[in-house]
Amino acid sequence: MVNWHSTDDQYKTAIVALESTRSNWEKETEIGLTALQHLDRERLAFIRNVSWLHVNIGSLNCIQIDDLNEDVRIVLEKFDYEQDIQVFIQSEQTGTMRPEKVLYEPSCTKTAMRRAAAPDYDSTVPVLDSEEASIDNQLYESVEALGGDTGQTYRVLFDYAASAGQEEEMSIKDGEILEVLAQVDVNWCTARKPDGTTGLVPSNYIKKVEAVLHDRF
Numbered sequence: 001m002v003n004w005h006s007t008d009d010q011y012k013t014a015i016v017a018l019e020s021t022r023s024n025w026e027k028e029t030e031i032g033l034t035a036l037q038h039l040d041r042e043r044l045a046f047i048r049n050v051s052w053l054h055v056n057i058g059s060l061n062c063i064q065i066d067d068l069n070e071d072v073r074i075v076l077e078k079f080d081y082e083q084d085i086q087v088f089i090q091s092e093q094t095g096t097m098r099p100e101k102v103l104y105e106p107s108c109t110k111t112a113m114r115r116a117a118a119p120d121y122d123s124t125v126p127v128l129d130s131e132e133a134s135i136d137n138q139l140y141e142s143v144e145a146l147g148g149d150t151g152q153t154y155r156v157l158f159d160y161a162a163s164a165g166q167e168e169e170m171s172i173k174d175g176e177i178l179e180v181l182a183q184v185d186v187n188w189c190t191a192r193k194p195d196g197t198t199g200l201v202p203s204n205y206i207k208k209v210e211a212v213l214h215d216r217f
Contacts, residue, residue, distance in 0.1 A: 154178045154191070154206040162199070170199025178206060 156176040162169035170191065172178070178191040184200060191206070192198045 152180055153209045154180055155209050156201075156206055158205050160202055160205050166200075168200050170197060170201055172201050172205065177209070180206070 154177070156172045156174055156178065159174050160172050162171045170193075172191075176193065178193060178201065180189050180191050181198070182190040183203070184190060187203055188200045189203050189206075190198065191201045
């Protein structure tokens with residue numbers, strides 16, 4: 001037989017427990033929602049402040065840029081390109097006369113090579129006497145005949161440093177021994193050093209070994 005009194009007591013106890021749980025849930029939910037609302041208020045306030053600062057700075061920059069553009073506009077309105085060109089010419093010109101025509105001067109004589117190699121070169125050096133002129137003529141003739149003596153041994157008469165950026169040229173030193181491989185033109189020939197280095201050298205800086213003049217070189 002069912003005990004209605006016992007069942008009713010259990011039901012009443014369950015209702016009381018449910019109401020207590022609901023009440024606690026309601027309080028906790030209210031606390032949580034209040035905290036979330038506070039966080040959202042702080043978030044919106046932060047976004048508002050940052051946006052305001054960004055827009056304010058951008059507005060100030062726009063004002064400054066506008067002022068600068070106005071200054072540039074005024075300068076451009078007053079700009080005269082013809083006058084600017086004339087000012088540049090007057091400040092940078094190197095002269096009003098055109099350079100004179102370059103005349104050919106023989107440069108493969110012994111004296112000319114000495115002068116070019118000397119650090120204290122003086123254009124007022126006296127004219128050669130007959131003995132020096134004879135030696136220079138012999139040297140000039142030997143340079144002119146170089147074209148047919150490829151494969152022969154030559155000695156360097158003067159130092160020569162290869163020009164910057166001219167990879168085909170070769171630096172040589174006074175007294176070095178070279179083998180001439182080919183005559184490129186009247187001024188240059190292809191030569192090879194004993195170590196195998198090959199390059200262009202001035203024809204008037206070298207002389208055949210068996211014909212080297214034993215003088216003041």
